[in-house]
Amino acid sequence: MSPDASARTTPYWLTGPALAVFLALVIIPLGMTVLLAFYDWGQYKGIVAEFTLKNFREIFSDGYFLEVFLRTLRISVLVTLFAILIGVPEAYILNRMSPAWRGLCLLAILGPLLVSVVARTLGWALLLGSNGLVNRGLMALGLIGQPLEFMFTETGVVIALVHVLIPLMILAVWASLQRLDPQIENAALSLGASRLTIWRRVILPQIVPGILSGGVIVFALAASAFASPAIIGGRRLKVAATLAYDEFLNTLNWPLGAAVAVLLLAALMILTIGTNRLVERRYSQVFE
């Protein structure tokens, strides 16, 4: 083989193994799921491999599915919002800490990601139960007379999801904060800007790309979260992921479950690509 030809083919050989794994573990199952979503299913005949839009028609016409999808959307939006509200200031503070403290705090922030999802969620269930630590504490302080309903409510699900997903927001924002010129706040200060103005006019606009990318990650993971809604939301408070699971494993209506999963995936893909486009178009001028 001439050196020229080998230079052309080497990249393919080198990426081959990873591509094969990707194809076998992601693309093929995904393709099969999409295919499955268009199959027919009956109580007695099982899965029938013939093309139909029946599953999608059922999802779009039944209010139950709409309710679940709306709930998923609501929870994801709330989780993303809280992650931004808590995560952005936290990342800013983290960025200003001395390196020793920063390491320690980073470990605390990443903590939730290091704990198994089931253990972490069950921990929240213990804290949030009507007889849990949070309710007993609030009652002991006299702030509430009746235990608050956290378990099996959207509030509980949102709290648990914010807790586990916030590290991703903090890391994304922190990464964009680190790209800031360390003198930029002093520059704005010397021009007469107040601390608040510096934040609003100088810092925030520069970390918007970080907030958006963190937001996309948090939203996508919140929308497709399974364990936290399953344990804290319980069997009645269904979201898209638990709905698909139920269709697959309880009703055994695989094609309908696949259709739910495909719709969720499509929505998330549109959101991700859309945000990416926005960031690229809006900020290509400004940031390299």
Next chain:
Amino acid sequence: MSHLVLEGLGKSYGTAVAVEGLDLSVARGEFISLLGPSGCGKTTTLQMIAGFVPVDRGRILLDGGDLGGVAPNKRGLGIVFQSYALFPHMTVAQNIAFGLEMRGIEKAEREKRTLEAMALVGLKGFEERYPRRMSGGQQQRVALARALVIRPSLLLLDEPLSNLDAKLREEMQGELRQIQRSIGTTTILVTHDQHEAMALSDRIVVMNKARVEQIGAPDAVYGAPDTAFVANFLGKTNVLTATGDGSGHVAIEALSVPLAGVPSGATRIAVRPERLGFAAEGAPGFSARITSRVFQGAHWLLTAESVAGPVTLIRHNNGTPVPEEGESVKLSFGPGDAALLAEGAGS
């Protein structure tokens, strides 16, 4: 009355002293350079004036008023940072207008002054550009315009030219000096580049290890350095061991040159390479042996081992023959070529 006065200014970080006992008084419109190696305290001094770093000892007076309790965003100083610290999400015009906006100046006036400032630094037509799409020199001009447009009482420059290549740096030096002269803003420049300090300033403050070594006009400091550190930091110099005769003369072998204030006994003097020459036939001189000879076009660079220590000489390429390597020669210098160095000073 002096425009800016620094009185016994001092700053420590823990046990490390960053600046100690800095006294300086700057006249209105003067261009002052704080010159020194990294870690000498020059940047800390600038940051204390700017208000980014609290003053530990002494005080800073601007137009007679103490800046001590004044927040950095109320001092009204123009600062150009080493990294320029432009706002990357704003256009050039927005960057420059930012300081005016913070002062609540109305839009029409803001636009007028922004355009004026852009014309001053030669950036007309770049209003809608984003900083990242500009060269280093252009960004530097934006930073300068942004600092000047607020009509600061004091312009602080923190190594503003160190990120530019050599040719552009020289160009900007000339332009910076010309702009500063035309608007007459009192300016303090922090730099580690002796050429920059000498080319730009009315006076140079040479700093070393948190302390001031010498303050003076560039040619005065260059010609008569107080300490060996100053002599070496500002250009090349030869430190020679000589003997004072107690009556105002300093001697090396047969050469005896008048030098005011020289004590009797062994002493150290500084002679610039361009001031050191060969003794004329029969005239008194001190012995040396040429160790190397490098041709550099306009001049020859020679090094020699002399009885007073190793020396460097610069001979202009004016057609006179230059001694070969290994040749023995007699060296000499005239009255006014030597500077007496303070004893015990560093390096």
